[in-house]
Amino acid sequence: MKLEEMQEIWSEMSHQIEEQKIITNDLIMKMTKNQYHRKFDRLTFYESIGSVICFIMAFFILINFKDLNTWYLFSSGLFTVVFLIVLPILTLGSIGRLKRLDVSRSNLKEMIIKYKKYKGQLLLIQRLGIYLSFLLMFTVLPVFSKIMKGKDLFIENHSLLLIYMLVMSVFLLFFSRWGYKCYQNITKSAEDVLKELDMER
């Protein structure tokens, strides 16, 4: 199909759309408000709920920190607390940057570049989270076991710790492979467009 032919079809379509599409004042404002609420209700809710759970867990560890009386339990506790506090903050910040991207101030080229950058940062944090989860898996059970039952799993129950590590490793391996595939799918088209932009410079 040639551009000239497209132009002809497009102009006929534009004419028909102008005549057909009925949009009322109420509908416009309803749409605007709906979108506002949907953004704040849905996105904020799901983003925040995971963070709150992490913060509660971190707080619980912190108030019982005195129970972690060996260097390895202390280190495990410290890593777990930092992970549970820092990662949600980084994720929320990154999503926030993506949400606050001002679509009215940049042109299409800048928008694609910024979008790709912020999306890349968000996905990088998510991947980092997946990789660090392997470490978290190693630290979280002994920490909670010590705080809640007073048992030092590193000394008292090696077999339980090993079974747990084995099951979690398999789970995390599949989970991270799936996460990586998602990452590749999501970024591929944006990468293609950016490559095209680079060629123009």
Added chain:
Amino acid sequence: MSTEDSFIELIKENKGLIYKVTTLYTNTAVDRQDLYQEIVFQLWKSFETFRAKSKISTWMYRVALNTAIKHLKTLEKKKSVLQAQDRNVLIEESYDYEYETRLRSMYQHIYALNILERGIVLLLLEGKTYNEISQITGLTPTNVSSKLSRIKQKLKTNMQKQGL
């Protein structure tokens, strides 16, 4: 006239513009409606800060196209083929089989292009000059021109592939 009234007027006057952007960047009616609402919301959000530094249509195209890019949570779907069953570009009262077929064929060709090229084609079909396209997209007029040559080539190749 209040800000809300001016905004409503603006949307009513440019309803077609928003609708056409949504048809180029979505695959299903639900996605299309979602993107339409998102564009109206983004226009409302920046409406008060818009100080007529550029033409209102330039600002609207910029917001609409940028919102469509931002909306690309489903980037991987963007090169998918137009699905006849979930796309009716025109509503039923004026349904003309022959015209609808040509229209679908046109969309199929546009869908084969990438995100940026789709935006450029939209602006060209809307009768924008190279300079206006350049202002909206951020590409230089020379780049717009070379992109258009490439787009024409792609459309030609695509047509040959389909044996048309």
